[in-house]
Amino acid sequence: MTRAPLPDFYDDLDATFAELWRLLAEGAAQGRSGFHLPALATLGPDGPRLRTVVLREADAESGTLRFHCDRRSDKAAEILANPACALAAYDEASKIQIRIEGRATLHTDDAVAEAAWAGSRAMSRVCYGADPAPGTALPAGGAYTLPDENAAASLGRPHFAAVRVRAARLDFLYLDRRGHRRAAWTRGQGDWTGGWIAP
Template sequence: MTEPPPFYDDLAGCLDETWRRLEEGAAHQSGFHTPALATIGRDGAPRLRTVVLRGVDRTLRTLRVHCDARSGKAAEIAADPRAALHAYDPKAKLQVRIEGTARLHGQDAVARAAWAASRPMSRVCYATSPGPGTPLAEGGATIQPRDDEAVEAGFPEFRVIVLTAARLEFLYLARQGHRRALFTWDGEAEAATWLAP
């Protein structure tokens, strides 16, 4: 039997490992790079999709992803900011579920900084027409920008989603016994407890 990792029986270590893996995910270095984001649809039903984790700030408990202003998720967050993020790294055998409040940023300092840090191939999406989710007569019936100026014209459609964690669940799968922990924040006050896996 292999030796358990240092965080195995350490609540603070579990939280630290979670943020470390999320930071690595934002840097394309772990399985947490493409988590699933859940929002609440206008009909009250859950909506779920894979997103790319772009930034993490453990001090502020925030996670950053990008979306198109014309997308369903942007409209859903504008109507109800409650959101959740799920990530699973099969190599690390680690699952994280985060619930909190999402905020949309568009054409502000947060959006401009994220746009400037984005690769040109990522910016193309926001200048493509029609917008995400529009019904098409055929699969390729979209128009992509042809030059840098046309790509830059997509900035008004670019949105940054910043999710602030209010609840975080950690689950580590191990042969010698799983470990599950819950972390919650009421304002800045943190509470932590083990949960039965």
């Protein structure tokens, strides 16, 4: 029986680390990647909160990720109250799960926010002009308004936030019948250190 060759990163820890960041960067760029839509966990007043976000950037150099949200949303308030957060995603095509734990910073009026807003599409800006704010109780399902794309440029910006997550712990799991491979890395202020762990 012929089997697909093992991936290049199999049993190569440095190559696995590089693959992790390559996949995240690809996930930010490509909608079909399983890493495009990670689940984001934050800490709410009563326990963990979880939701899907669009991964916008993953930078191996700084070890950071970026997503966008409405600054009026629960997740924005939760991050401001406690920046500890986690992201997890699974890509079925590569059979890889990546988990990221770190600290988030909310950017609303600085260069990070400006660059993120400038780089976002008119279509994506519309939701930041939603009235009332996300999470508000409505008398009927459709009792909210969105601006048109032109108005969103000014109405959406005050509510827009870019969130950067500085990863502090990474966990990589590759599923293969010939033997799963799992590795994890941590960092404090300095470089990443990591190793294989039992899957």
